[in-house]
Amino acid sequence: MLTAYPVHDIRRLETAAIDADPAQDLMQQAAGAVAAVAAEELARRRGRVYGARVLILVGGGNNGGDALFAGARLARRGARVIALGLLGTPHPGGLAALLAAGGRLLDQDQLGQVDLDGFDLGLDGVLGIGGRPGLPDQVAEIARRLDECDVPVVAVDLPSGVDADTGAVPSAAVRATVTVSFGAAKLCEVIEPAKGNCGRIVRIDLGFRPDNAVTAIDVLDEVDLARRWPYPDARSSKYTRGVVGIDAGSTQYPGAGILATHGAVFSGAGMVRFHGGEEARRVLTGALPNVVYAEGRVQAMLYGSGWGDRSDGAEVISRGLDSGLPGVVDADGLQRLPSRGMSADWLLTPHAGELARLLGCDRSEVEADPLTAAHRGADRTGATVLLKGSTQIVAQPGRRSALIAVGGPAWTAQAGSGDVLAGICTTLLAAGVPAQLAGALAASVQAVAAASLPGPVPPQRLAEQVAIVLGRLQPQPPYEVDHEIGRSGDDHGAGRR
Numbered sequence: 001m002l003t004a005y006p007v008h009d010i011r012r013l014e015t016a017a018i019d020a021d022p023a024q025d026l027m028q029q030a031a032g033a034v035a036a037v038a039a040e041e042l043a044r045r046r047g048r049v050y051g052a053r054v055l056i057l058v059g060g061g062n063n064g065g066d067a068l069f070a071g072a073r074l075a076r077r078g079a080r081v082i083a084l085g086l087l088g089t090p091h092p093g094g095l096a097a098l099l100a101a102g103g104r105l106l107d108q109d110q111l112g113q114v115d116l117d118g119f120d121l122g123l124d125g126v127l128g129i130g131g132r133p134g135l136p137d138q139v140a141e142i143a144r145r146l147d148e149c150d151v152p153v154v155a156v157d158l159p160s161g162v163d164a165d166t167g168a169v170p171s172a173a174v175r176a177t178v179t180v181s182f183g184a185a186k187l188c189e190v191i192e193p194a195k196g197n198c199g200r201i202v203r204i205d206l207g208f209r210p211d212n213a214v215t216a217i218d219v220l221d222e223v224d225l226a227r228r229w230p231y232p233d234a235r236s237s238k239y240t241r242g243v244v245g246i247d248a249g250s251t252q253y254p255g256a257g258i259l260a261t262h263g264a265v266f267s268g269a270g271m272v273r274f275h276g277g278e279e280a281r282r283v284l285t286g287a288l289p290n291v292v293y294a295e296g297r298v299q300a301m302l303y304g305s306g307w308g309d310r311s312d313g314a315e316v317i318s319r320g321l322d323s324g325l326p327g328v329v330d331a332d333g334l335q336r337l338p339s340r341g342m343s344a345d346w347l348l349t350p351h352a353g354e355l356a357r358l359l360g361c362d363r364s365e366v367e368a369d370p371l372t373a374a375h376r377g378a379d380r381t382g383a384t385v386l387l388k389g390s391t392q393i394v395a396q397p398g399r400r401s402a403l404i405a406v407g408g409p410a411w412t413a414q415a416g417s418g419d420v421l422a423g424i425c426t427t428l429l430a431a432g433v434p435a436q437l438a439g440a441l442a443a444s445v446q447a448v449a450a451a452s453l454p455g456p457v458p459p460q461r462l463a464e465q466v467a468i469v470l471g472r473l474q475p476q477p478p479y480e481v482d483h484e485i486g487r488s489g490d491d492h493g494a495g496r497r
């Protein structure tokens, strides 16, 4: 699991690392790492560093200092390095090192002297964690031109212009080929759209020790998925595995109930009770005869997928809340949440458009800053929110931490995937997994299942793949091997030749 932090926590981790070893020179370590990554990039593209043309974009802070010291190292290896001083005064020590190594400094007025197309590599040292999102127009124009000319860019610590704290890209920002990130991961590395500006990420250990910051964002990987999934064991029964109740679909959208049921069954529900319409029942009876239609005990409920304009939706959800059981509200149910507020044990599964409607804002606002939107959704409703999309974020009401699920291929975004996902979420709630972890595990397993396939498949097939992936990931118990059994003792070996 990777943990990402907002800037104020990163500064705190940095201070602790410096206090622990005051003699270390973090800037030189950072510069050394940037130079090494830049050299690798140059070697890959043109065979060697010697003679390469390198442009450094230099801001007025320590980020520019890192870039200048890195540039000095490249200049000492024979690169022709030009630094463009863009914001404020360049770091004096870094500049002196670059000039001593044979590099040059140009200011913005001399930009006309350089042909951006002719550079083999750019180093982005405009802004680091001290940067406010956005770039002044002239800097934005240079960043845009480098991108247009396909000049590879190595970003120092983060791509300048992104919002390091949210992953938003409110206006212009550098698009990096590689980002050399120092110490701890920043939120912009793990949340779209900023994640897309980072390119490949190379993390450099500067001795920062992770801690349990209340604002930390945990990004799950396959190992976490396998470790945290509630696999049944010898003591399990269908009730400990969990009974899922599904009230989804409608005459207009019968498929949603069918797909949600596939999600619940193939993610390992102990039993599924289907409370949706007749059309869906007829299909399910043939496709999944294990599904039960009788009323009875359930341990978690799903509401809302494919409800359309169902008029009694708000009362149905309200009664579900009164029951004290955990529940999932998806799709059309999200517009029918009771005004008295929800419970953090409940999971809402909106995509950006649905969350925008809940918040009364534009979809673009949610897409531009999904982390903030997910937190607002949780605070506004009182429920846990799984915001779906290319970054799948699970936020809880009143908490600034969040979980991010494993990311999947973009083709997962298809009608019906959300219904399957809602069914998987409900299986996990029924098995007793808390809502935030349930949302993150469900979104992760769907993403891993999709990634394990060669290409797009319909959502019911994706649900089946979830079962295959869960089987593959299941940790094997550490069986004691009894070497005596089967060894050729007098009795056992008698019949063998």
Ligand SMILES: NC(=O)C1=CN([C@@H]2O[C@H](COP(=O)(O)OP(=O)(O)OC[C@H]3O[C@@H](n4cnc5c(N)ncnc54)[C@H](O)[C@@H]3O)[C@@H](O)[C@H]2O)[C@@H](O)CC1
Pocket: 014, 026, 027, 028, 030, 059, 060, 061, 062, 063, 064, 066, 087, 088, 126, 127, 128, 129, 130, 131, 132, 133, 134, 135, 136, 156, 157, 158, 182
């Ligand atoms: N503190 C440490 O221990 C280390 C810091 N390092 C580097 O230091 C960086 C942080 O340095 P700083 O705190 O100096 O911050 P930055 O280098 O990010 O720059 C901050 C400066 O830019 C200006 N500025 C911010 N946003 C702007 C915008 N949108 N438009 C125009 N000007 C803007 C600010 O007014 C300030 O002068 C890190 O990202 C990293 O690269 C590394 O050397 C490793 C160690």
Ligand SMILES: Nc1ncnc2c1ncn2[C@@H]1O[C@H](COP(=O)(O)OP(=O)(O)O)[C@@H](O)[C@H]1O
Pocket: 331, 350, 351, 387, 388, 389, 390, 391, 392, 407, 408, 409, 410, 411, 412, 413, 414, 415, 416, 417, 418, 419, 421, 443, 446
């Ligand atoms: N660009 C993307 N890249 C990867 N996964 C995505 C992307 N967009 C959506 N997803 C995922 O695909 C699934 C489809 O969700 P959704 O759009 O809500 O489907 P539906 O419309 O059927 O409800 C979700 O798990 C979501 O997080």
Ligand SMILES: [K+]
Pocket: 063, 124, 125, 126, 127, 128, 155, 156, 157, 158, 159, 160
């Ligand atoms: K930068």
